[in-house]
Amino acid sequence: MIRATARKICMLGDFGVGKTSLVARYVHGTFSEKYLTTVGVKVDTCQVARPDGTDCKLVVWDMAGRNGVDALAASYLRGASGLLMVADGTRAATLRTALDLLMQARAVVPDAAAVLMLNKLDLIEHWEIEPLTVAELRNSLPVFETSALSGDGVVRAFAALTAKLPA
Amino acid sequence: MSALPPPVLAHLQHTVLARLHPTVFSYAADGRFLGCSGEPAAFGLDADPSGSADLLRDLFIGMDEEAACELPFIVLPGGRSTHLHRLRDGEGFHILLLDAGDEHARQQAQQQIANEETLAGQEKSKAIGLLKRIRSDLESERSELEEANALKSALISTLSHEFRTPLTSVFGYLHLLERVIGRDPNAVQALRAIQRNATYLFTLAENLLEYGRGDSGTALLHPDEIDLLALARDVEAMIRPLADDKRLELVFDIRVREEDRPVYDELRVRQILVNLLSNAARYTVAGRIGVGLAFADGQLAIEVADTGPGIPPEYRERIFEPFNRGGPGGRKGAGLGLSIVRRLVQQMGGQITLDSAPGQGSRFRVELPQQVRTGGADLVADAPDRTELWTRARSAIVVDDDPDVAHLLESLLLDLGFKVEVHPNAADGEAAAARERPDLLLVDVHLSGSSGNALVFRLRAQGYRGAIVTVSANASREAQDAALKAGASAFLTKPIELSRFILTIQRALQRGG
Numbered sequence: 001m002i003r004a005t006a007r008k009i010c011m012l013g014d015f016g017v018g019k020t021s022l023v024a025r026y027v028h029g030t031f032s033e034k035y036l037t038t039v040g041v042k043v044d045t046c047q048v049a050r051p052d053g054t055d056c057k058l059v060v061w062d063m064a065g066r067n068g069v070d071a072l073a074a075s076y077l078r079g080a081s082g083l084l085m086v087a088d089g090t091r092a093a094t095l096r097t098a099l100d101l102l103m104q105a106r107a108v109v110p111d112a113a114a115v116l117m118l119n120k121l122d123l124i125e126h127w128e129i130e131p132l133t134v135a136e137l138r139n140s141l142p143v144f145e146t147s148a149l150s151g152d153g154v155v156r157a158f159a160a161l162t163a164k165l166p167a
Numbered sequence: 168m169s170a171l172p173p174p175v176l177a178h179l180q181h182t183v184l185a186r187l188h189p190t191v192f193s194y195a196a197d198g199r200f201l202g203c204s205g206e207p208a209a210f211g212l213d214a215d216p217s218g219s220a221d222l223l224r225d226l227f228i229g230m231d232e233e234a235a236c237e238l239p240f241i242v243l244p245g246g247r248s249t250h251l252h253r254l255r256d257g258e259g260f261h262i263l264l265l266d267a268g269d270e271h272a273r274q275q276a277q278q279q280i281a282n283e284e285t286l287a288g289q290e291k292s293k294a295i296g297l298l299k300r301i302r303s304d305l306e307s308e309r310s311e312l313e314e315a316n317a318l319k320s321a322l323i324s325t326l327s328h329e330f331r332t333p334l335t336s337v338f339g340y341l342h343l344l345e346r347v348i349g350r351d352p353n354a355v356q357a358l359r360a361i362q363r364n365a366t367y368l369f370t371l372a373e374n375l376l377e378y379g380r381g382d383s384g385t386a387l388l389h390p391d392e393i394d395l396l397a398l399a400r401d402v403e404a405m406i407r408p409l410a411d412d413k414r415l416e417l418v419f420d421i422r423v424r425e426e427d428r429p430v431y432d433e434l435r436v437r438q439i440l441v442n443l444l445s446n447a448a449r450y451t452v453a454g455r456i457g458v459g460l461a462f463a464d465g466q467l468a469i470e471v472a473d474t475g476p477g478i479p480p481e482y483r484e485r486i487f488e489p490f491n492r493g494g495p496g497g498r499k500g501a502g503l504g505l506s507i508v509r510r511l512v513q514q515m516g517g518q519i520t521l522d523s524a525p526g527q528g529s530r531f532r533v534e535l536p537q538q539v540r541t542g543g544a545d546l547v548a549d550a551p552d553r554t555e556l557w558t559r560a561r562s563a564i565v566v567d568d569d570p571d572v573a574h575l576l577e578s579l580l581l582d583l584g585f586k587v588e589v590h591p592n593a594a595d596g597e598a599a600a601a602r603e604r605p606d607l608l609l610v611d612v613h614l615s616g617s618s619g620n621a622l623v624f625r626l627r628a629q630g631y632r633g634a635i636v637t638v639s640a641n642a643s644r645e646a647q648d649a650a651l652k653a654g655a656s657a658f659l660t661k662p663i664e665l666s667r668f669i670l671t672i673q674r675a676l677q678r679g680g
C-alpha cells in the first residue's frame with residue numbers, strides 16, 4: 001500500500017488566469033510578467049501547516065488552461081483531494097469557465113474540497129466582475145480575491161483549501 | 168507480426184532511446200523507493216534520486232493501483248516535460264519516465280500563439296467597448312454642456328424679466344409726463360432722451376429674454392388673432408421719438424382687409440418690427456424709414472427700408488449672428504437684434520431677406536406664414552424635497568494611512584455626529600469594517616501596499632451594504648469610474664472641501680445603507 005501522506009490539489013481554470021503564477025507566488029515567492037502557457041501539467045510540492053497543527057505535504061498540479069474537462073483532464077484530476085479554481089477578475093468569462101469546470105470536475109472527484117480564486121486583484125480598476133456577484137458566489141463556495149503579482153490573498157486561499165481537505 | 172530485422176531494431180533502439188532517455192524508478196509494495204536506473208539527470212532530477220522518488224510516487228495518488236497507468240506531459244519541478252508510466256511488477260511497481268521535451272516545446276509554441284491571439288482578441292473587443300463608452304461619455308458631456316447653456320439662458324431670462332416690470336412703469340410715467348410737461352424745450356428734449364434710452368433698454372431686455380429662451384423657443388409661441396393696425400400704432404409710438412430726434416421721415420404703409428383676422432404671436436411680430444425699426448433708426452443718419460405691413464393669402468409681409476449706410480455683401484451673413492460687431496462704420500449695439508429677428512422668423516416658419524448696397528440703404532423683408540392658434544398651459548416641474556439625513560447618530564470608519572488626512576476626516580465626521588474609528592492600514596480597516604459594518608466607510612484609494620479599491624471590492628463581495636466614500640487625490644474620470652465599479656457609493660477628491668464633503672456623504676448614505 002502507498003502511504004497517503006501527501007495530498008494532491010489541482011489548479012483549474014481558463015488559460016491565462018494566473019494558475020502558474022499563483023503557484024509560483026505561493027511555492028517560490030516569485031512572479032513573472034511574462035506569459036508562458038502551460039502544456040499538460042506542471043507539478044510542484046510544498047509543505048503546509050494544517051489548522052490542527054500537523055504538517056501536510058501538498059502536491060500541486062498546475063494544469064494547462066482549458067474550458068472543459070476532457071478525458072485527459074479527467075485523468076489528471078483523478079486522486080485530487082482539493083481543487084483550486086482560478087478566474088481572472090479582469091475577464092468575466094473566465095469566472096463562468098471556472099464554475100463550469102468545477103461542475104465537471106466534481107463528476108470526476110466528487111469529494112474534493114474546492115475554493116475559488118479571483119485573481120489579478122492588483123488590476124481591480126479593470127475588473128469585470130461585480131462585487132455583488134462575488135457576494136452571491138460566497139453562498140456556494142469560499143472565494144478569495146488574490147493577486148499573484150502582489151501576493152494579496154494567495155496564502156489565505158491555499159490555507160483555506162488545506163483546512164478543508166478531507167481527512 | 169514478424170520481428171523487425173535486427174539492424175532496424177538496433178537503429179530504433181539507438182535513436183528512440185537516445186531521444187526518450189528512459190529512466191525507471193522502482194518501488195516496493197508499500198511505496199518504499201528501491202532504486203533508479205537510466206538517466207535521472209536528463210529530467211533535471213537530483214543526483215540522489217531518492218529525493219525525487221517520493222514526488223514521482225505521489226503523482227499517482229488516488230489512481231487505480233491495479234492497472235497500468237499513464238500520465239502524459241508532466242512538467243517536473245526540474246522543468247523537463249515527461250511522459251510518466253506506472254507499471255506493475257509483482258507486488259511492487261516501476262515508474263517509467265520518457266522525455267517529452269521536444270513534443271512539449273512544439274505544443275507549447277502552438278498553444279502560446281493560440282492563447283495570445285485569443286487574449287489579444289478579447290483585449291481588442293474590450294478596447295472597442297471602451298471607445299464606445301468614451302464616445303457616449305462625450306455625448307453626455309455634451310448634453311451637460313447643453314444643460315449649462317440652458318442654465319445660462321435661464322439666468323438671462325430671469326434678468327431680462329426683471330427689467331420688464333420697471334421699464335413698463337417708466338413708459339407709463341413718460342406718457343404721463345409728455346402730457347403735462349408743456350412747451351419748455353429743455354424739458355421736451357430731456358423727456359425725448361429718456362424715452363429714447365428707455366426704448367433702447369426695452370428692446371435690449373426683450374432681446375436678451377428671447378436669446379435666453381434658446382432654440383427651444385418654438386414651444387413658447389402663442390399665436391392668436393392680432394390687430395395689425397393697433398400693433399403698428401404701438402410700434403410707431405415707440406419708434407417715432409427716435410426718428411424725430413434725427414429728423415428722419417417715418418412712414419407706415421399698412422395693408423390689411425377689414426375681414427382678415429391674421430393669427431400670429433403678437434409679441435413676436437412686435438419684436439421683429441421693433442428690432443428692425445430701431446436698427447434702422449439707429450443707423451440711418453438722414454432720410455427716411457419706410458415700414459410696410461401687408462397681410463394677404465395667409466401671408467404676412469413686413470418690410471423695413473431705410474436710407475442708411477447700407478450693408479456690403481461680405482457682412483450680409485454676419486449681421487445675423489449674435490453679438491456680431493463686425494458691421495461697417497463701427498456699428499454698435501447689443502448685437503442681438505438681427506439674430507433674434509432671424510430666429511423668430513425661422514421659428515414661425517418664415518423667411519427673411521436683405522436687399523442692400525453700400526450707400527444705397529437697406530431693405531429687410533420678412534415673410535411669415537399664418538400661424539395656427541394653440542392653447543395649453545406651461546408645466547412647471549417641482550423638484551422633490553430632499554429629506555434630512557442626519558436623524559440618528561451613525562457610525563463611521565476611516566481608512567487612511569496619512570495621519571493628517573485621517574485626522575481631518577475624523578474631525579469632520581465627529582462634527583456631523585458620527586461615531587468614528589480610524590485605521591491607518593488596509594488590512595485592519597477591512598477587518599474592522601467587515602466586523603462592525605459601519606453606516607459609513609471612508610477609504611483612501613492609495614493605501615500603502617494595497618489599493619483602496621480592492622478593499623472596497625472585497626468588502627462589497629462580503630456583502631457589506633453600508634455607504635462607502637472613496638477618497639482620492641486623482642480627480643480623473645477613470646479614477647472615479649474605477650472606485651464606483653469596485654463598489655463605492657461615492658467618490659471624493661482631495662483637497663477636501665467641506666460643503667462638497669457633506670453633500671457627498673449625504674448622497675452616499677442615501678444610496679448605500
Ligand SMILES: Nc1nc2c(ncn2[C@@H]2O[C@H](COP(=O)(O)OP(=O)(O)OP(=O)(O)O)[C@@H](O)[C@H]2O)c(=O)[nH]1
Pocket residue numbers: 013014015016017018019020021022032033034035036037038039063064065066119120121122123146147148149150282
Ligand atoms: N497583474 C497581474 N498579472 C498576473 C497575475 N497573475 C498572473 N498574471 C499574468 O497573467 C499572465 C498569465 O499568467 P499564468 O500564470 O501563466 O496563467 P495560467 O493560468 O497559468 O495560464 P495557462 O497556463 O495558459 O492556463 C502572465 O502574463 C502573468 O504575468 C496577477 O495577479 N496580476
Ligand SMILES: [Mg+2]
Pocket residue numbers: 019020021036037038062063064065
Ligand atoms: Mg499555466
